[in-house]
Amino acid sequence: xxxxxxxxxxxxxxxxxxxxxxxxxxxxxxxxxxxxGQYAAMVAGYRVGPDYLAAHPVFVxxxxxxxQGGVLGFYSLLLAPAELDLLFVADRVQxxxxxxxxxxxxxxxxxxxxxxxxxxxxxxxAEGFYRSVGAVPSGTAPARPPAVPxxxxxxxxxxxxxxxxxxxxx
Numbered sequence: 001x002x003x004x005x006x007x008x009x010x011x012x013x014x015x016x017x018x019x020x021x022x023x024x025x026x027x028x029x030x031x032x033x034x035x036x037g038q039y040a041a042m043v044a045g046y047r048v049g050p051d052y053l054a055a056h057p058v059f060v061x062x063x064x065x066x067x068q069g070g071v072l073g074f075y076s077l078l079l080a081p082a083e084l085d086l087l088f089v090a091d092r093v094q095x096x097x098x099x100x101x102x103x104x105x106x107x108x109x110x111x112x113x114x115x116x117x118x119x120x121x122x123x124x125x126a127e128g129f130y131r132s133v134g135a136v137p138s139g140t141a142p143a144r145p146p147a148v149p150x151x152x153x154x155x156x157x158x159x160x161x162x163x164x165x166x167x168x169x170x
Contacts, residue, residue, distance in 0.1 A: 010065020012098060014105050017058035017074060019050045024071045025060070025088075033091050034125055042123075042148055048086070052076075056085065059105060061098050073098045075106050082110065083119045084157075087126075103133045111159050118157040127153045 017025065025048040029035075035043045052058070057077045063070040073089035084106060089099045110118050121141040122130050131137070135155035143149050 010063055012061050012072060012101055013064045014059050014061050014101065017053050017060045019053060021060055021071065022048055022050050022053060025074055028071060028074065028088050028090060029086070032088055034123060039123065041146070057109060059102070059109070061102055073102055075102045077106050077109055077118070079113055079115070081119065082115045082117060099129060100133055107157060107159065116160050118159070120155045120157070122153045122155055124150065124152060127155070130155050
């Protein structure tokens with residue numbers, strides 16, 4: 001796996017999100033350049049609140065070289081049904097391996113929870129990233145106006161060979 005290069009110079013640590021992370025995670029979602037222009041409405045009022053953090057497994061990638069433990073990215077894994085609900089990486093560290101590290105961690109958590117697959121409804125510009133880390137196209141999620149007026153690619157991470165075979169056999 002590609003080594004992560006962080007602004008603070010330290011290694012990336014992944015930890016469970018805590019209540020005090022909620023504001024930073026919300027800022028990361030709302031400030032993402034991937035959601036500018038036509039995609040802005042999707043995250044304009046989005047909030048990652050303490051209630052969400054308490055209800056779902058959310059993990060944060062943090063820069064251990066930053067005295068304040070700077071948030072570099074995060075993901076949220078829903079267990080029932082199995083879905084990668086959120087995955088965001090700070091614009092300043094995109095392309096440095098943080099997203100790949102988060103996906104690897106998510107897949108390990110999913111396997112530990114006994115999941116056989118994880119669904120992803122992707123932001124259209126992120127589809128290539130998900131495919132590059134092993135997700136396979138599995139359909140299209142229809143638009144949900146007014147917040148999401150476009151169809152979105154649906155992908156699946158298969159965690160066991162048995163799940164892959166079941167997906168390909170009619």
